[in-house]
Amino acid sequence: MNARTFVIIKPDAYAAGQVGNVLTRYESAGMRILAMDLRKIEPEFADRHYSEHVGRDYYPGLRDFMTEGPLVAVVLEGEDAVGRVRALNGATDPAKAAAGTIRADFAESMGRNAVHASDSQASAEAEIDLWFPVL
């Protein structure tokens, strides 16, 4: 079934000049870009996006990382978009990500792991509302 998901090309991948290569992975897998925006977010906005992680020991580092430079926020649509995009991204820790996944190819560590994607349809819709309230 066609569905939407939400992706962030994180500041490490943007700084490394990998935005086009990451988008090509999604488009080549049949995902269509519904919305896309280059932005730099404030710490308070990072807290809203990662509300489930605020308070964890790694969160201050994650917030610093997500606010250190521009990122690209993307809404994708396609067949089983949530599941397929997470499969394309690979495991959270790039050292454990399968060969050929985005994190295996473009990420350096658990903390700087190139991409985010929604983990359920409900979180996709909530994240799209947060990042693209007009959609």
Ligand SMILES: Nc1ncnc2c1ncn2[C@@H]1O[C@H](COP(=O)(O)OP(=O)(O)OP(=O)(O)O)[C@@H](O)[C@H]1O
């Ligand atoms: N133990 C950790 N050390 C450092 N960073 C972590 C750790 N656990 C999670 N993170 C960071 O928090 C993000 C969100 O964690 P989560 O468990 O939701 O992983 P994910 O769903 O694969 O990643 P994302 O939500 O970014 O797509 C991870 O992408 C990672 O950058």
